[in-house]
Structures are given as structure tokens and as C-alpha cells.
Amino acid sequence: MKDAFISFYENHEDDYLKSIWNSPNTRFILDTNVLLSLYSFQKESREDFINILKFLNSRLWIPYHVALEFQRNRLKVIKNHRIYIQDMQKETDDFLDSISFDDKILHTFKNKFTSKTKHLNIYTKIEDIINNISSEIEDVKDLLKEEVGKIRDLITDIDQDKIYLTSKDYIREEFDYIFSGNSLGNNIFDTQAKLDEIFRNGENRYKNMTPPGYKDEKVKENEVFTFNGLTYKSKFGDLLIFKQIIEYSKDPNIKNIIFISEDVKEDWRIVENLNGKKILGARPELKQEIFIESSVDDFYIFDINNFLKYTTSFLNVGLNPSSVDDIKNSLSVNETYQDVEDFFTENSDINNILKKEIKNIIQNHPNLNLSFDPLLLKDLSDLNLKIENLNKLEIINLENIKLPNFPFFDKKYEEIKEYVIKCNAVIEHINNPSNKPKIEGFLELLQRLIRVVNLLIDIDTNAR
Known part of the structure; x- marks a missing residue:
């Protein structure tokens, strides 16, 4: 059976993967999001990553459309990074400006004793205490200023390269060197007729939810751009990349493809929900297509973290542990943003103002370390409606759930979710006519x- 359905199988044993990593017939192909992600890495981490790319050298390749998308989106990513730096600087400055200790209440208390000369010893003692407190307050202010200064220094470290919209771009210069000659694919869709043909093919694929790219259809439905005399439809970008990979893989010397991508949507990867979202291997349909049309025997998709893990392990390439942590933290923000995009794609009826607000929060505050769960927000909203209906029927008199401002939850996420499930279960019992004798309980x-849920949401401070 395995021979007939080989695309459903994927060998992840270390010895097998190591043989692929070391094979001269393996090609490592980078997606656009991998190139752009380097702008969010700290300098040392980025240099470590680039050194790994240089180490792979002749076995590294990018499709033409990946390079085109990188050039088109580079400035937007730089702008967002500048916003991130400016936002952190502003937050530290605002925090410092907000530090104030109103000592009016102390002086008011002291002045109550000024006319009471028979209590002069008490007045003197109070004056000494207030002077001591005032002195300690000044010491605390100085300490806070010193600590905030350290935070500013950390922000400066993050922004060592100071890449601006019009400045020298060290990252692109490295890519210009790495992806020269045979490391950059040719544009196999170099006429409008060829593009239009792939677009027509793409329309049929997307109708049948054939990967890759169909998840981009709604998000980029009417987005077009022109380059070098050709008009592109953005929603077919993933399909163009995949078709260029297939064409490149027809080289008989290429037997294994490792595609490194941060795209974890279900039109590239197998996605299952079991105690949270699980991202598995490449979709069997993709593997089957590339196996049939090219000469490769293996097609894998790995994210940056797993690519780094296997590369450093199998090829004995050194990577600073701090770089690993920095890259993981940077990519966790991208994953949250991807979750947001997926949610909006699947829920196109959501208010556009709310969409814009949430996207701005993610882009302008990439240091948010929150759980994104729009479905929990929906559950809370539904629970509100159920309680409202019970109130209208005068069955019960309850306060409504206090909804967070947006679908992010901090340290109390799991507890809130658990109690929402419990509330819904109890309401099911209340609405069951057979439970009338037990209704009061x-x-x-x-x-x-309800009181517990309200309390948990109130103390889930970062989600406010």
C-alpha cells in the first residue's frame, strides 16, 4: 500500500533526515517570509542565520517569485520594524514621565498640627517622617530613571543596524551576494500569456481547494501589481512559487527538496487541532504533484526553528544559544499574526474596523506575549447573549460577562476557557425542562x- 500512497508518508527518523541534509542531491529552498523575517532578528542572531545560509552555499536556492515578493515587501517590513522600535522607546519614555508621587496628602496631614502647639513634639516627629519619606521618594525616582535607562540601552542594542526606509540595507546586500547566479531561479512565467494560463489554472484549483494558496483567495482577492511589463494577481503568489519549485526540481541531479517556510496555513501544511493547533508535514497533494512532475523522491516543509535545529545537528554548524532564543521569540510574533490572518480569512463577516484595530495591535506591539483565541472571544459573546436571554425571561438576574477589548488572553487564558465551558454546561441544564426541580441549585x-469569570478577566491585565 505504501508504494501506491507514498505522498502520505514522511520519514522523520534522525538517521534518514541526516542523510538528506548531507546529500549533494538535496536543495534547500527559502520562502519569502523567511527572507523577510530576518529584519525582526537581532544583529547577532541574523549574522548566525546568514552564516548558515552561506555554509549551505551551492545547495541553496530561491524561486524567482520569492525574490520578487521580497523586493516588493521589504520596505513595509522595515517600516513595521521602525514602528516597533519607536513604540518601545515611546513606552519607556511615557513610563518615566508617568512616575510621580503626590506628596500633597503628607503636607496636608502635617499642617493639621501647625496650630496645635501643645502637640509640638508630635508635629516635629511628623515633620521628620515626612522629610524622610520625601527623601526616599527622590531616591526611588532616581533608581527608576536608572533602570529605565537600562531598558533604553536594550532597545538600542536591538536596533544596532538602524535600517531605515532610505538607509543602507545590510540584509538585502547579504541576499544579493548569497542568491546570485544559479541560486536564484529564472522567471519561467515571463510572458502575460503564461501568467494568465497559470491564473486560470489557479481559479480551478482554488474552487476545489487544491493546495497551495487557496487560503489567500479571500484576503488578496482583488490585489494586483505590475512588474517588468507583467501584471500579477497576488492571490496566486504561492501557486507561482510552487510551480517554479516543481520546474526547478525536474533537474535529475535533485532528489530531495527541503522547503523552509513560516507559512503554516492548511494550504501548505497538514493542520490538526488537538489540545491546540498542531502543524504537521507538507500536504500529500503537494507531495504527489511534485513527485509526478519532477525527479525528486522527498519533499519536506520545515519552519525556521526546525530547519536550524536539524542543520546545526546534522551538519555540525555552530549556533549561539541566545540566537536560537531570539529567533524563536521573533517568530512567535509572526505565528500570532498568521493566526490573526487565518481567523479573518475564515470569518470574512467580521467588522472591518475591528480587523484593522487588531492588526494594528499586532504590528505596533510585536512584543505582546499573549494567547490569541478569537473563538474564546466568540464563546464569551455567546455566553453574554445566553445570560441576557435568561435575564429577559426573568429566570435569573446576573451581571453580563465583561468582554476583553480584543481576542487576546494572558496568564488566565486556560482558566477563563475552562469556566466558560462550565457556564455553558450549567445553562444547558437550566434550559432543560426536566431539571426544573433543581433549577435553584x-x-x-x-x-x-459568572463571578469567577468576571474576576479572571479583570485580573487578566494584559488583555485589557
Whole structure:
């Protein structure tokens, strides 16, 4: 059976992967999002990553359309990084400006004793205490200024290269060197007729949800751009990249493809939900297509973290542990943003103002370390409606759930989710006619659970 359905199998044993990593017939292909992600890495981490790319040398390749998308999106990514740096600097400055200790209440308390000369010893003692407190307050202010200064220094370290929209771009210069000659693919869709043909083919693929790229259809439906006399439809960008990979893989000397991409949508990867989202291997349809049309025997998709893990392990390439941590943290922000994009794609009826607000939060505050769960937000909203209906029927008198401003949850995420499930279960019992004799007990339990949910949301401070 395996021979007939080979695209459903994927060997992840270390010895097998090591043989692929070391094979001269393996090609490492980078997606656009990998190139752009380097702008969010700290300098040392970026240099480590670039050194790994240089080490792979002749086995490294990017499709023409990846390079085109990189050139088109580079300035937007730089702008967002500048916003990130400016936002952190502003937050530290605002924090410092907000530090104030109002000592009016101390002086008011002291002045109450000024006319009471028979309590002069008390007045003197109070004056000494207030002077001591005032002195300690000044010491605290100085300490805070010193610590905030250290934070500013850390922000400066993050922005060592100071890449601006009009400045020298060290990252692109490195890519110009790495992806020269045979490391950059040719544009196999070099006429409008060829492009239009792939677009027509893409329309049929997307109708049948044939990967890759169909998840971009709604998001980029009407987005077009022109380059070098050719008009492109953005929603077919992934399809163009995949077709260029297939054409490149027809070289009989290429037997294994490792595609490194931060795209974790289900039109590239197998995605399953089991105690959270699980991102697995490449879609079997993709593997089957490339196996049939090219000469490769293996097609893998790995994200940057796994690519680095296997490369450093199998090829004995050194990578600073701090670089690993920095890259993981940088990419976790990208993953959150991807989750946001996926949610909006699947819920196109959501208010556009809310979409814009949430996207701005992610872009302008990339240091947010929150759980993104729009479905929990929906559950909370549904719970509100159920409680409102019970109130209208005068079955119960409860306060509504206090919804967070946006679908992000901090340290109390799991507890909030657990109690929302409990509340819904109790409401099911209340609405069941056979439970009327026990209704008072269920109502009392629901009231307690609602108070707990309110409390958890109130103390989930970062989600406010």
C-alpha cells in the first residue's frame, strides 16, 4: 500500500533526515517570509542565520517569485520594524514621565498640627517622617530613571543596524551576494500569456481547494501589481512559487527538496487541532504533484526553528544559544499574526474596523506575549447573549460577562476557557425542562461561575 500512497508518508527518523541534509542531491529552498523575517532578528542572531545560509552555499536556492515578493515587501517590513522600535522607546519614555508621587496628602496631614502647639513634639516627629519619606521618594525616582535607562540601552542594542526606509540595507546586500547566479531561479512565467494560463489554472484549483494558496483567495482577492511589463494577481503568489519549485526540481541531479517556510496555513501544511493547533508535514497533494512532475523522491516543509535545529545537528554548524532564543521569540510574533490572518480569512463577516484595530495591535506591539483565541472571544459573546436571554425571561438576574477589548488572553487564558465551558454546561441544564426541580441549585451555581469569570478577566491585565 505504501508504494501506491507514498505522498502520505514522511520519514522523520534522525538517521534518514541526516542523510538528506548531507546529500549533494538535496536543495534547500527559502520562502519569502523567511527572507523577510530576518529584519525582526537581532544583529547577532541574523549574522548566525546568514552564516548558515552561506555554509549551505551551492545547495541553496530561491524561486524567482520569492525574490520578487521580497523586493516588493521589504520596505513595509522595515517600516513595521521602525514602528516597533519607536513604540518601545515611546513606552519607556511615557513610563518615566508617568512616575510621580503626590506628596500633597503628607503636607496636608502635617499642617493639621501647625496650630496645635501643645502637640509640638508630635508635629516635629511628623515633620521628620515626612522629610524622610520625601527623601526616599527622590531616591526611588532616581533608581527608576536608572533602570529605565537600562531598558533604553536594550532597545538600542536591538536596533544596532538602524535600517531605515532610505538607509543602507545590510540584509538585502547579504541576499544579493548569497542568491546570485544559479541560486536564484529564472522567471519561467515571463510572458502575460503564461501568467494568465497559470491564473486560470489557479481559479480551478482554488474552487476545489487544491493546495497551495487557496487560503489567500479571500484576503488578496482583488490585489494586483505590475512588474517588468507583467501584471500579477497576488492571490496566486504561492501557486507561482510552487510551480517554479516543481520546474526547478525536474533537474535529475535533485532528489530531495527541503522547503523552509513560516507559512503554516492548511494550504501548505497538514493542520490538526488537538489540545491546540498542531502543524504537521507538507500536504500529500503537494507531495504527489511534485513527485509526478519532477525527479525528486522527498519533499519536506520545515519552519525556521526546525530547519536550524536539524542543520546545526546534522551538519555540525555552530549556533549561539541566545540566537536560537531570539529567533524563536521573533517568530512567535509572526505565528500570532498568521493566526490573526487565518481567523479573518475564515470569518470574512467580521467588522472591518475591528480587523484593522487588531492588526494594528499586532504590528505596533510585536512584543505582546499573549494567547490569541478569537473563538474564546466568540464563546464569551455567546455566553453574554445566553445570560441576557435568561435575564429577559426573568429566570435569573446576573451581571453580563465583561468582554476583553480584543481576542487576546494572558496568564488566565486556560482558566477563563475552562469556566466558560462550565457556564455553558450549567445553562444547558437550566434550559432543560426536566431539571426544573433543581433549577435553584443550577442558578446559584451559574451565579458563582459568572463571578469567577468576571474576576479572571479583570485580573487578566494584559488583555485589557
